[in-house]
Amino acid sequence: MTTTRKRVLSGMQASGRLHLGNWLGALENWNALQTQYDCFFFVADWHALSSNYADTSRIREYVRDMLIDWLAAGIDPERATVFIQSQVSDHAVLHLLFSMMIPVSWLERNPTYKEKQEEIKERDLSTYGFLGYPVLQAADILLYKPDFVPVGKDQLPHLELTRELARRFNGLYRPVFPEPQEHLTKFPKVLGTDGRKMSKSYGNAINLSDTEPVVRQKLKTMITDPARVRRHDPGNPDVCPVYDFHKIFSPLPVIEQINRDCRKAAIGCIDCKKLVADRVVERLAPMWDIRAALTQQPGRLDAVVEDGRRRATTVSSQTMAEVRDAMKI
Numbered sequence: 185m186t187t188t189r190k191r192v193l194s195g196m197q198a199s200g201r202l203h204l205g206n207w208l209g210a211l212e213n214w215n216a217l218q219t220q221y222d223c224f225f226f227v228a229d230w231h232a233l234s235s236n237y238a239d240t241s242r243i244r245e246y247v248r249d250m251l252i253d254w255l256a257a258g259i260d261p262e263r264a265t266v267f268i269q270s271q272v273s274d275h276a277v278l279h280l281l282f283s284m285m286i287p288v289s290w291l292e293r294n295p296t297y298k299e300k301q302e303e304i305k306e307r308d309l310s311t312y313g314f315l316g317y318p319v320l321q322a323a324d325i326l327l328y329k330p331d332f333v334p335v336g337k338d339q340l341p342h343l344e345l346t347r348e349l350a351r352r353f354n355g356l357y358r359p360v361f362p363e364p365q366e367h368l369t370k371f372p373k374v375l376g377t378d379g380r381k382m383s384k385s386y387g388n389a390i391n392l393s394d395t396e397p398v399v400r401q402k403l404k405t406m407i408t409d410p411a412r413v414r415r416h417d418p419g420n421p422d423v424c425p426v427y428d429f430h431k432i433f434s435p436l437p438v439i440e441q442i443n444r445d446c447r448k449a450a451i452g453c454i455d456c457k458k459l460v461a462d463r464v465v466e467r468l469a470p471m472w473d474i475r476a477a478l479t480q481q482p483g484r485l486d487a488v489v490e491d492g493r494r495r496a497t498t499v500s501s502q503t504m505a506e507v508r509d510a511m512k513i
């Protein structure tokens with residue numbers, strides 16, 4: 185399919201189930217992007233190995249679950265090319281070629297390299313693959329010569345490294361890679377049930393694949409204003425994660441009502457949580473229906489993945505032909 189639309193590329197690491205934070209942050213943005221751009225969205229299963237190489241027992245399940253979540257959340261494989269990184273071997277080949285030319289010092293100065301090693305103490309991350317993570321990321325991006333890559337501000341250094349690598353390649357051989365620009369994305373901070381940022385590693389997430397009783401139970405146990413101990417204590421919604429959920433999921437009149445009622449103890453936290461749970465369930469229910477239909481027809485998902493692999497490979501093999509020609513290999 186030829187297209188004159190500008191191209192966007194983005195991926196997600198397959199290292200667990202997707203939660204509300206992933207949906208409201210990344211997937212809602214992808215939904216909007218696919219209407220304007222020629223989008224390539226990939227499940228980054230090789231990236232998951234960079235920090236989870238020792239336990240790969242659930243990776244296939246995560247990949248499949250992630251694809252189902254994407255489609256359930258509205259990613260349309262007719263509009264966007266949806267594929268799995270490990271099914272397009274050109275990612276590995278370009279990663280290898282880039283690894284020959286990237287100075288190690290560029291990787292060692294990557295701020296997230298040391299940060300992550302500090303953060304994830306229980307796994308040995310002193311590996312070549314973990315250090316070289318940004319090289320694989322550069323290969324993922326440059327293979328498709330995208331115009332834009334959606335990133336948050338904190339990921340800008342990674343994209344700059346990709347551009348530096350493109351410049352280095354173009355300077356050493358001949359210009360093959362355009363320098364992709366950032367499509368700056370504001371990721372809303374969605375709080376988890378314990379009031380910290382929602383994250384699968386904190387165990388505080390509401391997953392898109394959770395069932396209705398699980399969602400309701402998780403919201404029931406969500407922390408509230410810690411100073412509101414008894415039912416008749418006035419609360420402060422500004423410090424309450426449940427109120428943050430209302431701000432995302434409830435209509436404005438309800439948000440304003442809760443704000444007033446909480447401050448004069450006219451509503452209890454149990455009722456307030458039930459109200460928000462109803463809204464969350466309402467938003468997730470259509471996704472659960474799509475998820476159920478896809479789970480019952482595994483052939484549909486296989487067809488999407490195969491079509492995505494074919495479309496991605498058409499582009500990646502063209503780029504690799506140019507790379508081989510430029511490098512004379």
Ligand code: SF4
Pocket residue numbers: 408409412419420421424425426427442446447451452453454456457
């Ligand atoms: S009433 Fe609602 S907003 Fe107020 S503290 Fe309780 S849960 Fe939070």
